[in-house]
Amino acid sequence: MSIGAVEPREPAAPRPAATVLLVRNAPEPAAGRTPLQVFLQRRVTGMAFAGGMTVFPGGGVDPDDRPAPARWTGPGPRWWAERLGCPDELAGALVHAAVRETFEECGVLLAGPADGGPLDPEVLTQGRADVVAGRRTFRELLAAADLAVRADLLRGWARWITPESSPRRYDTFFFAATVPDGQQADGATTEAVEASWWHPEDALAQWRDGAIQLMPPTLRTLRQIAEYPDTGGVLAAADQQPIEPVIPKVVRRGDDIVVVVPGDPDYPLAVDHLSPAVRP
Template structure:
């Protein structure tokens, strides 16, 4: 991933909190020689202001309405999530709410259900998703209207990535893992994507190497990490033991462009944490 130096702000933009979800499942009939693990990916519309044309996990920015009545919350509480994601209890809760809301808005998977019951697929889901996207209702109102509870216990923390200071649009993004509940299916119903489907991590990585798809650095690194596992259960078990600390990629100048450098890359120690503004002729 690179950004033009001309687009880099003189003063770094404050990152906007966001959440993204690695939806995983096991392929019931994997091709010979391929592990069953699959992950859901979307290719974003090319003209979008952020990550246009990129293949990404479902997710988006935290909304001011991403606050849930404690009575509608089941599983580890916001304080627990704040500690897990190295942030405040308030933001920890909002990140989980945003993750669940965005997953429902973008691919129709609802990580919520009746209290004491399994996650539920709602018959009027398409209309409810549209209401959320167009901000005619909030996710909390949806839970109230259908007497549902948010199932924070169905999520696991994976990572936290912060866009480098050089970028004009920045996000502080929590990466969470969830399985698709029984009886539900992920779809391509979002207007933000031109394609959405299940991939094996190895196939996605091979497609990236062949330049058939484009991946941002955090997506690439995350796919590399989950590709080390064979099943959805293996990914969940790995998530339990991961240390989550914010990762801010560094940058390296390549002429008039800026290349992203990740921890563990050969140039990590010599790359800059930020860009020093240059004159127009430099």
């Protein structure tokens, strides 16, 4: 090796993560509009990963994301392993992480009393505050409140892996879910500067105008769900979605930016990220 030469950097190992497409039908949709909305957050600019990006709620799998059988209802880890194409243990941890992250980041709890009774509102307020502040773990909250993860409220959607050029990488499994009756999503998280419900086509228009930034998986997913009029259409589509690991790239085709995946003729020449042209 010549003096001053730099050895190629080994790609970082991707960390397992879970993201949730939280969808709802707008309470009062405008005339002529489909009701489907999705919850999006704009991350704090200084964050190490995806800073400033508009994203779905989610995050990395933690060591404590080990589901207890007594704290689980619905399809089990083995069923989810077959659906997601990963080992049983990881599948259980991914579902647990998806429920935990959704609760921490937007206050929606995809869990319920183990006996099927009503959810204590205190869990959504003080319980969430305790988990976010680290006074107790999510597993501890489930046990203390006698709650069980509702795996039946989730649908598998996709699996995206951060490109190898990124110093921080994630192997992210996307889920879809609706907000349980009586709950409200909010933006009370330190990881986001704003959060709200969007019609998918509005988010895409804001991205095209340069008002928000989207990573390739978010862009492609918004385009996919924009094809459906309501939550029923999204959940039905999720049941038919093949889930295979994809490392996305993007290409510019005229004025549009297109997400391409392995097998696309443009994939070998595509790049990891492109910003939309800002319209005057």
